[in-house]
Amino acid sequence: MEGGAIAQFLPLILIFAIMYFLLIRPQQKKMKEHQAMVDAVRRGDQVVTQGGLIGKVSKVKEGENEIEVEIAEGVKVRVVKSTIAQVLNKTEPAK
Structure with a gap:
């Protein structure tokens, strides 16, 4: 039973990981670069x-x-x- 439960959540975990690396992380990097640019004006x-x-x-x-x-x-x-x-x-x- 435990293996089946993990197998059901594995696609959700993979989707979250992909979203993090493709959307969230680059956006955070862009925000940090913008803040550094603004601070350097x-x-x-x-x-x-x-x-x-x-x-x-x-x-x-x-x-x-x-x-x-x-x-x-x-x-x-x-x-x-x-x-x-x-x-x-x-x-x-x-x-």
Whole structure:
């Protein structure tokens, strides 16, 4: 009887394992990479937001969840850090 019960649950276990390795794990890796990218944003970086705005970071507020992005000359907007989709041009680190 015990062998039959294990044989019935084996397909479910295999499906969960496949789902984990094909869906869950890559998504977690992608989230970690995005978080590292957002944490590395500095003043002068050119970024694209999820809304499609392209601008240059003019101020990074440490300890807060937002940055200030200049989207045109003299036009600055506050953007939530997690909405940054891509960093186009990185500034060189200060030496």
